[in-house]
Amino acid sequence: MRILLVGAGGVGSAFCAIAARRDFFETIVVTDYSLERAEAAAAQDERYAAARVDASSADAVAALCREHRITHVMNAVDPVFDMPVFEGAFAAGADYLDMAMSLSKPHPERPHEVPGVKLGDEQFAVAEQWEAAGRLALVGIGVEPGLSDVFARYAADHLFSEIDELGTRDGANLVVRDDDGNEVFAPSFSMWTTIEECLNPPVVWEDGAWHTTAPFSEPEVFDFPEGIGPVECVNVEHEEVLLMPRWIDCRRATFKYGLGEEMITILKVLHQLGLDSTEKVSVKGVQVSPRDVVAAVLPDPATIGPRMTGKTCAGLWVTGTGKDAEGRPTGPRSTYLYHVVDNEQTMREYGHQCVVWQTAINPVVALELLATGAWQGSGVLGPEAFDAVPFLxxxxxxxxxxxxxELAP
Amino acid sequence: MRILLVGAGGVGSAFCAIAARRDFFETIVVTDYSLERAEAAAAQDERYAAARVDASSADAVAALCREHRITHVMNAVDPVFDMPVFEGAFAAGADYLDMAMSLSKPHPERPHEVPGVKLGDEQFAVAEQWEAAGRLALVGIGVEPGLSDVFARYAADHLFSEIDELGTRDGANLVVRDDDGNEVFAPSFSMWTTIEECLNPPVVWEDGAWHTTAPFSEPEVFDFPEGIGPVECVNVEHEEVLLMPRWIDCRRATFKYGLGEEMITILKVLHQLGLDSTEKVSVKGVQVSPRDVVAAVLPDPATIGPRMTGKTCAGLWVTGTGKDAEGRPTGPRSTYLYHVVDNEQTMREYGHQCVVWQTAINPVVALELLATGAWQGSGVLGPEAFDAVPFLxxxxxxxxxxxxxELAP
Structure with missing residues (x-):
C-alpha cells in the first residue's frame, strides 16, 4: 500500500504520527500547499516523503498519484477541496478515503425545510463509475463521520432488532487556559469550519426522507460518559445523517453537537451581526471577509494542545428494540456507543491534541483493514457498508x- | 454669537437642523473632515457657511476661529479629538462646548477597582487657565451628559433636601426593520463608540470618591416611562458620574445604560473573542482592526432613521429626602426626571433620527441661554453649574x- 496524504494540517500531522507506529504500508507521500508543513509532518518516519500539492487541481493530485505509484489517496484537506482530490484519485486509478464529504448548498427558497444539494451528493452521483472501475471511495472515515458510522453498523448487526433512531452525539469538557491559568475561549477545531457546519441548515432523516431545520434546532442536554457530564447539544448538519440511512434501516437519523451554551451564543451573535459572512467587506480601504477576521483573532487550534485539559467524546445513541445473542427481539433498548479521548494522554503519547488525534486514528485503522483485506469493496461507500467488528x-x-x-429505554 | 461647529456627522447635522429655527446667533460655520458633508449640513440655512477642518489639529481649529471671528466653538466630533478642539478654541479666545469629555485611560494594574485617567481629567486640569482668561468651556452638554446634569441641578435646587443617589438611567424601545418588515440588529449609535464606552471599566461615585467596577456590573431592570417599559440596565462609564459630584452634594452617582440583554450578550461575545480590539491583526495579507470590521458589517446609524420605530428616554433617577416649597425636609423621595423622544416625530419634523436629535437639541438650548445671558460663567464647567430652570x-x-x-421611595 502506497498512500498519498493530501493535507498536513492538524489532522494530517496526527495521521502521520499514528501511522508511523504501524507497518501495513510501504510509503506515505505527505503533501500540502505548504511544502514546509508537509516536510515537518514527513520528518518523523523514514518511509515518508514530502511534496507540495495544489488540492484544488484534480490534475495535480492525479499527477502525484502516478509519480509515486499511489494505491490510496487519503484526503485530509478542507472539504472545499473534496471534489478535485476525489476526482484526481479516480483519474489515476487509486482508491480514496476522506473524513468529510463534498459540501452542501442550502435550498434556495426553503432552506430550513428541505435540503438543496446534500453533503456527499456530488460523490454519490458518480458511485457507479467507481464501482464499474473496481475502485473504492471510502467516504467519511474520520471519527464523526467515521467511527460513529461503524457504531451504527455494530448496533444494527449485534444489538438491535429494530432501530428507531441513530443519534450521533458529540460532547467534550475541554478547557484552554492562558499563561496565568485563566480560562480562554479557544475552539479545539477550525472556527471557520465550526461556523460553516453550525450555521448551515441541519439535516435530519425521518420516515424515509431527509428534511432540514433552522440552525441550533431541537436542543437537548446529553449526559456524556467518563466524567464529561451533561452538555447542551443541538442539531448540526453532518455526514452521518446522509450516510447511515443508505445502509442501515432506521426511522430517524440525527446529529447533535455538544456545542454548549457559550459556543451557541457566540455563533448566534456572529450570525446576527453578519460576522459569519465569507463575502468581503470594505474596511477603511481594505477588503476582508468577516469570517476570516473571526478566525484570525482566535488562537490557532493546532497550537492549543499544551494549554488544554479535558476529554472529548464521540458516540452514537441508538434507540429501538434490542435483540439477544440469537437475534431474537427483546424489549425496548437505549444504548450509547462511544469513544472518549483524554487530551493529556494524546499530548503525552503523540504530541497532538485530542480532537485532531481522535479524527486521525480512524482512517489509519481503516487503511490497515484495507491493506490486510479484512475490509474490501468498490464504489462510493460509507463506513457502515463494512463489518464493524474488525474495525472496533x-x-x-x-x-x-x-x-x-446502557440507558433507560 | 458666531459659532464654529466642528463635525457634521449625525449629531452635527441634527444640530444644524434644530438651530436653523432659532435666531439667537449670527452665523454657524459648519466644518468637517469631509467638506462635502459640511456643505450638505450647511445648505439648509443662509446664515451657515461650510469649511473643511482637521479636528486633530488645535492650530487648524484656532485658525478657523480667527478667520471667522468665532465666539463659540461647538464640538461635535468623536471624543478622541476633544483635546485639540478644546485647545484650539482657547488659543483663539473662543468659548467652547462639547457633548463628551476628554477620554479616560484604565488604571494599569487595578482597572476594575480604581480609576486611571478619568473622563474629563485633561480638561479640568486646565480649568484655572480658562477661568483666568475669562473664557467658558461648558463640557458635557448633550443629552447624556447634558440634560441629565441639568436634571441633577434641578433636583438639588427644587426637589430634594438631601440626595442619596443621582442615577442616570437611559433606555429605549427602538426597533429597526428591513424591507420585509423583519427586525434587524442595527445600533442607533456608533457601534465603535458603544463598544468603547460599554467595555471601559464603569466608574461610580460613592462616599466621596470615585471607584471603578468590571464592565456590565450591577444589572437592574428599570421601568422607563411613556410606554417604553422595563429594560435591563448596567453600569457604563459616563461623564455624569464625573460631573455631578463636583457641584452637587450626593452620596452616590451612577450611570446605567439600558443596553438590553441582546446588546449585552453581543458586547460580551465581541470582547470574549477579541473582536472589540482596535489593534490591527493580519488577515490573509491585509491589516485590519477587528473593531472597525464589526462597525463595517453593521448598518450606518445615520441611515436607519426611516426604518426605525419607537422612543428613546434619557433621565435621572434621584433618591433621598424630599423638601417642600419652603425647602423644609419632607420624607424619603424617589423621583425620575426624564425626556422622551419619539423617532417618528423627529424624522417627520426634522429628518433626523431620535437618538442624534435628542443629543443635538441640548447644546442649541445652552447656546441660546449663553447668547441671551441667562447663563454666564467662566472656567471649565458642567451643566449642573448653571441654573436648571431657564434651560428646562x-x-x-x-x-x-x-x-x-414619582416612584415608591
Missing amino acids: DLLTSYGSPWGVR | DLLTSYGSPWGVR
Whole structure:
C-alpha cells in the first residue's frame, strides 16, 4: 500500500504520527500547499516523503498519484477541496478515503425545510463509475463521520432488532487556559469550519426522507460518559445523517453537537451581526471577509494542545428494540456507543491534541483493514457498508478502546 | 454669537437642523473632515457657511476661529479629538462646548477597582487657565451628559433636601426593520463608540470618591416611562458620574445604560473573542482592526432613521429626602426626571433620527441661554453649574417637554 496524504494540517500531522507506529504500508507521500508543513509532518518516519500539492487541481493530485505509484489517496484537506482530490484519485486509478464529504448548498427558497444539494451528493452521483472501475471511495472515515458510522453498523448487526433512531452525539469538557491559568475561549477545531457546519441548515432523516431545520434546532442536554457530564447539544448538519440511512434501516437519523451554551451564543451573535459572512467587506480601504477576521483573532487550534485539559467524546445513541445473542427481539433498548479521548494522554503519547488525534486514528485503522483485506469493496461507500467488528477490535488494539453505556429505554 | 461647529456627522447635522429655527446667533460655520458633508449640513440655512477642518489639529481649529471671528466653538466630533478642539478654541479666545469629555485611560494594574485617567481629567486640569482668561468651556452638554446634569441641578435646587443617589438611567424601545418588515440588529449609535464606552471599566461615585467596577456590573431592570417599559440596565462609564459630584452634594452617582440583554450578550461575545480590539491583526495579507470590521458589517446609524420605530428616554433617577416649597425636609423621595423622544416625530419634523436629535437639541438650548445671558460663567464647567430652570423652560418652548415620575421611595 502506497498512500498519498493530501493535507498536513492538524489532522494530517496526527495521521502521520499514528501511522508511523504501524507497518501495513510501504510509503506515505505527505503533501500540502505548504511544502514546509508537509516536510515537518514527513520528518518523523523514514518511509515518508514530502511534496507540495495544489488540492484544488484534480490534475495535480492525479499527477502525484502516478509519480509515486499511489494505491490510496487519503484526503485530509478542507472539504472545499473534496471534489478535485476525489476526482484526481479516480483519474489515476487509486482508491480514496476522506473524513468529510463534498459540501452542501442550502435550498434556495426553503432552506430550513428541505435540503438543496446534500453533503456527499456530488460523490454519490458518480458511485457507479467507481464501482464499474473496481475502485473504492471510502467516504467519511474520520471519527464523526467515521467511527460513529461503524457504531451504527455494530448496533444494527449485534444489538438491535429494530432501530428507531441513530443519534450521533458529540460532547467534550475541554478547557484552554492562558499563561496565568485563566480560562480562554479557544475552539479545539477550525472556527471557520465550526461556523460553516453550525450555521448551515441541519439535516435530519425521518420516515424515509431527509428534511432540514433552522440552525441550533431541537436542543437537548446529553449526559456524556467518563466524567464529561451533561452538555447542551443541538442539531448540526453532518455526514452521518446522509450516510447511515443508505445502509442501515432506521426511522430517524440525527446529529447533535455538544456545542454548549457559550459556543451557541457566540455563533448566534456572529450570525446576527453578519460576522459569519465569507463575502468581503470594505474596511477603511481594505477588503476582508468577516469570517476570516473571526478566525484570525482566535488562537490557532493546532497550537492549543499544551494549554488544554479535558476529554472529548464521540458516540452514537441508538434507540429501538434490542435483540439477544440469537437475534431474537427483546424489549425496548437505549444504548450509547462511544469513544472518549483524554487530551493529556494524546499530548503525552503523540504530541497532538485530542480532537485532531481522535479524527486521525480512524482512517489509519481503516487503511490497515484495507491493506490486510479484512475490509474490501468498490464504489462510493460509507463506513457502515463494512463489518464493524474488525474495525472496533483493531481500534482497541491501537490502545484506544471504545465503550457502551446502557440507558433507560 | 458666531459659532464654529466642528463635525457634521449625525449629531452635527441634527444640530444644524434644530438651530436653523432659532435666531439667537449670527452665523454657524459648519466644518468637517469631509467638506462635502459640511456643505450638505450647511445648505439648509443662509446664515451657515461650510469649511473643511482637521479636528486633530488645535492650530487648524484656532485658525478657523480667527478667520471667522468665532465666539463659540461647538464640538461635535468623536471624543478622541476633544483635546485639540478644546485647545484650539482657547488659543483663539473662543468659548467652547462639547457633548463628551476628554477620554479616560484604565488604571494599569487595578482597572476594575480604581480609576486611571478619568473622563474629563485633561480638561479640568486646565480649568484655572480658562477661568483666568475669562473664557467658558461648558463640557458635557448633550443629552447624556447634558440634560441629565441639568436634571441633577434641578433636583438639588427644587426637589430634594438631601440626595442619596443621582442615577442616570437611559433606555429605549427602538426597533429597526428591513424591507420585509423583519427586525434587524442595527445600533442607533456608533457601534465603535458603544463598544468603547460599554467595555471601559464603569466608574461610580460613592462616599466621596470615585471607584471603578468590571464592565456590565450591577444589572437592574428599570421601568422607563411613556410606554417604553422595563429594560435591563448596567453600569457604563459616563461623564455624569464625573460631573455631578463636583457641584452637587450626593452620596452616590451612577450611570446605567439600558443596553438590553441582546446588546449585552453581543458586547460580551465581541470582547470574549477579541473582536472589540482596535489593534490591527493580519488577515490573509491585509491589516485590519477587528473593531472597525464589526462597525463595517453593521448598518450606518445615520441611515436607519426611516426604518426605525419607537422612543428613546434619557433621565435621572434621584433618591433621598424630599423638601417642600419652603425647602423644609419632607420624607424619603424617589423621583425620575426624564425626556422622551419619539423617532417618528423627529424624522417627520426634522429628518433626523431620535437618538442624534435628542443629543443635538441640548447644546442649541445652552447656546441660546449663553447668547441671551441667562447663563454666564467662566472656567471649565458642567451643566449642573448653571441654573436648571431657564434651560428646562427653553427646552419645553422648543416643543420638547420633559417629565417627572414619582416612584415608591
